[in-house]
Amino acid sequence: MAKKLPKTDVVIVGVGWGGGIIASELTKQGLNVVGLEKGQERQTEDYYMVHDELRYALRYELMQDLSKDTITFRGNEKMRALPMRQYGSFLFGDGLGGAGVHWNGQTFRFLPYDFEIRSQTIDRYGKNKIPADMTIQDWGITYDELEPYYDKFEKMAGISGEENPLGGKRSDKYPTGPMKHTPSMKMFKKATENLKYHPYTIPSANLSESYTNPDGIARSACQYCAFCERFGCEYGAKADPVVTVIPVAKKTGKFDLRTHSWVRRVLHKGGKATGVLYTDVTTGEEIEQPADMVVLTSYVFNNVKLLLNSKIGRPYDSSTGTGVVGKNYAYQVVKGAASGYFEDKKFNSFAGAGALGMVIDDFNGDNFDHSNLKFIHGGYLALTQTGARPIANNPIPSDSPTWGKEFKQNSLKYINQTLSIGAMGASMPFKQHYLDLDPVYKDTFGDPLIRMTYDFRDQDRELAKFTAKKSKEILQEMGADKIDAMEDLGPYNITTYQSTHNTGGVIMGADPDTSAVNNYLQMWDMENLFVVGASAFPHNGGYNPTDTVGALAYRAAEGIVKFSKDGGMLA
């Protein structure tokens, strides 16, 4: 029998960006919030020994322990899904702050096109442009409606940047100025200007200057130490939930944060959530936390897993295309990239910051004509200088051997003489791509794992080929002596790292038949349950997702406060 605790106003499941934002906004409004986080407490002091590539980047110090929970994967429904036994393609954050601790800090807004992708594509190119099994849909919210929440997230995090010349309209400038420009960034800027593109500095959560946010949280400037992605920031210069929103929630005295608390079920009765059931992982004790409102704020896969294991909402059925929970899983198409090797130039590639770089949006969204192209959407092209740590970064031309004398010679030579242009290709949903419960494999508590069915499609192959070609042209203009560009995307492979930008599964929309949550991220099928995160994206745009996750979380927080007073469906 589970131990039953006194009821609270709101219980949130997972304390990363989503959970931290919900907790800070709700407690500020006087609501009592219990935050359940399955991992451990984290603080800036933990990162004194953080400049350790092996421990953090290759042994995944900050990531979830896969021996306890993972997902299974298959490329299509005819294959047997097998567990992701080791990390590769993407990484699950773990502990307080979640993936918000180990991110790079690249903080882009999606384009107005993203939110109305279906109607705008049809308007410009006609219905036939969209393949029959591509399940894109409008988001049930426009860019203009979401803009104030983007602004709120950016001011909370202190984003450093300059206006995107091809982006949506901004109500205000970034709260801090752009990051410094390195020689390679200057080369990219010049080359893309020569090509008549529109370069701008990547909007960065690594602060360009010291900053105090509207909540009164003061943080110091980034030191360009080159340890962001997969690492925590020892300066607190990189915005993460632990140094921004969580302390704000704690200060109210209304936030009851419980780490080591693994939520296994959302409890419900008569169509309403009544609380959650969780296990204290240190004792194994089962505990029931009743609440008036439940907010799922964990990672994409776990949000879906909790709903399905709790039998909430209509599970997606790929044979009919009906149901919504697990629908429209999407990813990111990042392999359409190129590397340039320079014989007479040397760069300080060892230095950098996670969001240090220059970018263009000339081939993102519908900023270019797709009439004669076999894909929709696109992606940004960027040159970043995130810090080339030595185990993982040994760039060599494609015709070089990968071990032995010549490998050593070439890798030592090109380490500081290689620049890459990367693409953040958008990912479209398809009828056959989805998340459901695995029939065989279980997590450490015996609950079914999430099963992913996903592969690259012609859309992705064409898009990747296109971005690789454009990347190559920019490197040519930059004067690279030799260039390697991706030639063939190949099938989706879960073993090589690509991006932790997994999206979908609990998607938002204006129609309860085709979406799981409304534009306040409130479940259509359970009005006192909100599901926050990139799980709400009906497709993934050509950008890193965190700014949009943050904006949607601020909007959800507003909705939850409203719901706590008036009740009912918010949209």
Add this chain to the structure above:
Amino acid sequence: MTEENNEKSGAENLSRRKFIRNSSYAVGGLAVGGVLGSVIPWGTEDQDQQQQAAKQVKNYNNALMYFSQAEFQTVQAAAERIFPEDDNGPGAKELGVGFYIDHQMAGSYGFNARDYMVPPFFHGEKEQGYQGRLKRREIFRIGLREMQNYSHQKFKKGFTEIAEDEQDKVLSDFADDKVNLSTISASGFFDMLRSMTLEGVYSDPLYGGNKDMDAWKMRNYPGDQMNYTEIIADDNFQEIEPRSLRDHM
């Protein structure tokens, strides 16, 4: 390049100077003697000084936690072929990669402690990743034995006794799956050996490889630095004295 036109000894001298130059910032410009004397494979003029240096750097960490002596010799020899000593500086053996791999095998990584190792085990597609039941330490032990077997079969001698080009042949046959193994994937084992070699070469010296940060010096990698604010926008390439996590204690 003048190096190419020189006699071999001339080239060696030049690259020796290059490595000493890269190494020298560790001791503030003092190029030979002291701790440094023992890490430069070309020796010093003063034997007393050298002996003293050897004493100073006696490393109690250089002992085995998992491998047998013979396995260790094989790992070390194979890693050296993957990242050999050359004009740029030391190879995997000198950098301590053998000890690094041994110590990793003895710990959580060797036991796949944070991997999902729950049955049932099925053969999958390569896009689905590793699906075996063997742990890394078991794969390594089997792989090393198979390398020995293959070396005997092909060259009538053990892996550590054959010539360098014969060792390369054994390794490339593993890398290209030209060796038929029943229990493990030959290329999978080679890939693990290669990636662990690079880890041992370039990880912080605290793990037992990258001895005296010599691998970092070869590639002008500054290691653990608190900030690059002053140089990040600089047009010139910077050579910065490397620091390890030990220096940060």
